[in-house]
Amino acid sequence: MVVRWAAGIEVVPGAPLSPRVANAGTGRPVLTEVPGPRFDARVQDGRVMERHMRHIARALAALHAAKPPGEGTVTPESLPWEPLPLQVWAGLSGAQRQLIGTLHGDETLRNRGRSVRTALAAGNVWCHGDARTNNIVVAGDTPMFIDWECSGLGSPEADLGSLCGSLIFDCLNAMSAPKGADARTELRTSLGRATVLIRVVLTAYRTHSRLRLDSALLGGAAGSSLLCRALMRASQTRLDRVVAALAGVGRGLLLDPARWRAIDAHT
Template structure:
């Protein structure tokens, strides 16, 4: 068992203390990764993930956390800036930890390729319409494939969660922790930050209830301002904790892909066309022109 104590960051935040539980291996189970992640200390007394207490059907059973998942905190307006900053620090701790293995991350992604018939048959009508729209847009598909290839590149040498959405974060006191590690592996850190940022935007946008017109436009702008403030806190924490340098164009493209994935998920649950259309429009714009991301992340 090896204890690694990284240096202190410039703003006084201590970087993660990592206990390496495993030698690198070609294939890790989700339980292996969950146990490894639970040993990462984001800051004194705050762990990256809850401890593993057993298994159920091959999946790890984690210590019960009575606090809510973070998407609920965002949607009921109880997500504190300090918690958002902590999430960024936690991702920096994850991305700078010694690699536990050689598996490749499995990021969420819209279906850029043709779907098997059994999958297509399980989609709602709204999902089929949106998938058809994506498949008919050659430029979007080409850019989406390129972004996916870059995100799964091992050049970044970071171990990523792979599905770092707000509903995969639980809150114990003031310390958010990540759960559900089945998509984890090596890749670019923009995988996790793109997933997180896109889910923060979606959490805010899905609260919009105003009818069409000027009131709806104002509500959309308010939702985006709130999401931008959340994202700024997360990325501020990540950068202060000296996570990996981020490629702003790749991050913007990753957020775009995440928003398109969120649009497909929303289409499976509801026919709230305004939300699905909004997520699709923003996602497509960021995939085709990632430089638009600078409007939210001016420090990128």
């Protein structure tokens, strides 16, 4: 069982990668309860500390260095690049339909998205597969990963791209200024805050991991993650500018590796 395996990996002495399994049963395993908000809420309200980010990076480095518990392939985040069934299309909001139309109409973007997804599943380290901030809980002062359904063998960029994309999403998701100059200022501030958090994560990961990261693939993974978040966000808000910002940044990162170099200082 992957969850029990992950709970047995210590990031540092006494700090496991995942909460321990309280009850396995015959269905989904029940983990030890971890009270308090998820990590995404901490990021959005500004209560996240740099030590938390460094620990999460170290946790991913420990995961990627561990002996794989199986032979399955990671299931990275993926956009609906293929035509949707009519019943699914009928249930989408107007903003969702517009975004999907844009995705399907841009052949270059579609081909790049497919190639990135293929590359993320081609590695040989065990990945969480859905390493977003909403799949991280904090026990005391220790972040731990939950929800391992997408885990499997893949490239480390699958986890780091998902994490970095979710950090950008969390920072943009908190935007509330009206349109105009205030909104543009808030957008720049939010992206700047996300960049600081991402640099802390990647610096710590590189410190604790021997793996060499592919910058273009990492940027593409983060861009794909943001486009997925834009599609999800479109069903939750009337703030089209938030959706547009998520989609615009995601598309830029997916198509142009140079934009990722502006975020990742190491590159």
